[in-house]
Amino acid sequence: MERRALIAVALSVFVLIVFQFIYVNPRIKKMPPPPQRQAAKNDKTPSPATPSPTTAAGTTTPTTQSSPSTSPTTPVVSEEEKLLTVQSQLYTVVLSSRGGVIKSLKLKDYKESTNKEIFLFKTDALVPAMTLGTREQGASTSAINPITLLPFGFTTTSEGGIINATDTKTVVFEFAKDNRHIRRTYTFHGNSYKIDLKDEVNGLDPYYITLGSDFYDDSAVSYGAHLGPVILQDMDRIEINADKKMDAALPYTGNIKWIATENKYFVGAIVPLTRPVESLIWKKDEKMLVGIKGSQAVNEYLLYAGPKKFDILKTLNVSLEHVVDFGFFSFIARPLFWALLYIDGFVGNYGWSIILLTLLIRIPFLPLISKGQRSMKKLQKIQPLMNDLRERNKKDPQKMQREIMELYKKHKVNPMGGCLPILIQIPVFFALYKVLLVAIELRGAPFMFWVHDLSSKDPYYILPIIMGITMLIQQKMTPTTMDPLQNKIMMFMPVVFTFMFLSFPSGLVLYWLVSNILSIIQQFYINKTPDQQPPALLSPS
Secondary structure (H helix, E strand, C coil): CCCHHHHHHHHHHHHHHHHHCCCCCCCCCCCCCCCCCHHHHCCCCCCCCCCCCCCCCCEEECCCCCCCCCCCCCCCCCCCCCCCEEECEEEEEEEECCEEEEEEEEEEEHHHHCCCCCEEECCCCCCCCCCEEEEECCCCCCCCCCCEEECCCCCCCCCCCEEEECCCCEEEEEECCCEEEEEEECCCCCCCCCEEEEEEEECCCCCEECCCCCCCCHHHHHCCCCCEECCCCCCEECCCCCCCCCCCEEECCCCCCEEEECCCCCEEEECCCCCCEEEEEECCCCCCEEEECCCCCCCEEEEEEEECCCCHHHHCCHHHHCCCCCCHHHHHHHHHHHHHHHHHHCCCCHHHHHHHHHHHHHHHHHHHHHHHHHHHHHHHHHHHHHHHHHCCCCHHHHHHHHHHHHHHHHCCCCCCCCCCHHHHHHHHHHHHHHHHCHHHHHHCCCCCCCCCCCCCCCCCCCHHHHHHHHHHHHHHHCCCCCCCCHHHHCCCCHHHHHHHHHCHHHHHHHHHHHHHHHHHHHHHHHCCCCCCCCHHHHCCC
């Protein structure tokens, strides 16, 4: 029983890690499209009032008091694309008059390992971020691309200028054509990744806004990360794999908190602030897109484009912190995450912080682990007696089982005592595993010597090899009741784990290495401690 339980635990850990490594499970709930006519009928929100003077980069353009849907006050379409650059303390964003979209967004405080600049929204994207579109007229739900991204022309009085957004700055684009009038207002904040967006819409109901295609792809260096669209519906995080095959758009209705497109450490998200909405997932030329539905009214959104730093996202107070996926054991992972940040505030090195956190986590389990190790030692001591009982009662399994249980009782041995500490620690292990996997704080964080980035694999594979050696030592020191053949098979586990850990982030390998060293120290102490039970009890009765 004890042998099978140990094998089951080892294989369970192995399977769960491999599962995390090669597969991210898309949790998709396909829903029918909402009834468009009924939705329009129930929408009692009045149309926006006559527009006030439009500002762009601090200038104004005159407007009239006539209805914006019938008497536009701006040029019909600006065929020539005009670009406007906004310089924030945290990013550089380029806006385009063609569609009022975000042409590109470049971060200032983050770079790739090659010192290359990071563009969350790319200039050459197939579909730019914040593009507006409408559903194709008469399109069936089986249509591959039920969204037409309209080539709106917007005008602005700032032609190719630069705005320094050291504080709050507002940029307004306006479009009017064919009884359609759209005013789009961006509000930038000097020291925040948050961008406020307001769309005042007439003559376009409903419409969709998309985060665009070609969001920054860091999958080549991001082990175990989801890349692609994600939606928060109520409190359910719904991930959609970027390579998912789709023959129709997938609508999601209900309480949509936000839509986003993400990679391991960065996210672009739209949070609706004015009314419940529908979101839509679809493909365009093999590019996965996510959009959010607006209506003929004043629609306000919060746009976030930046790092997935939990404390920053939490302060926005729009549930965007849930884009940081701490996994199934998030109720354990979040306290561990805050503990890691707290320790690092004193230590100033995330490598040593991981070591100290591992020590702190280990302390509550010391009595339980010690009890389990002593139980394994007792099991090994009575192993000859158990083998003798099995041999004498091999033709009577019931009697054999009864006498073995009496043997356990006589020597006060719990056959599951060695497995229980491992089982109890598994939730904590996977919670900390997830923390070290997703925390952007470890991105580019050095430890010592050759380890310059705890979020990347060890460039020389030294930590994984040392980890494998400690795992082998720990297995050699641990008492076992396995037969020699099974014991030899289990000795392959350190080899398998070593090869698997070669591609793991250094922070994860460091945690496992320290945990192994602590187990070796504790096992050494147990092995050197004399048995409390007199040797006389280890003789057959």
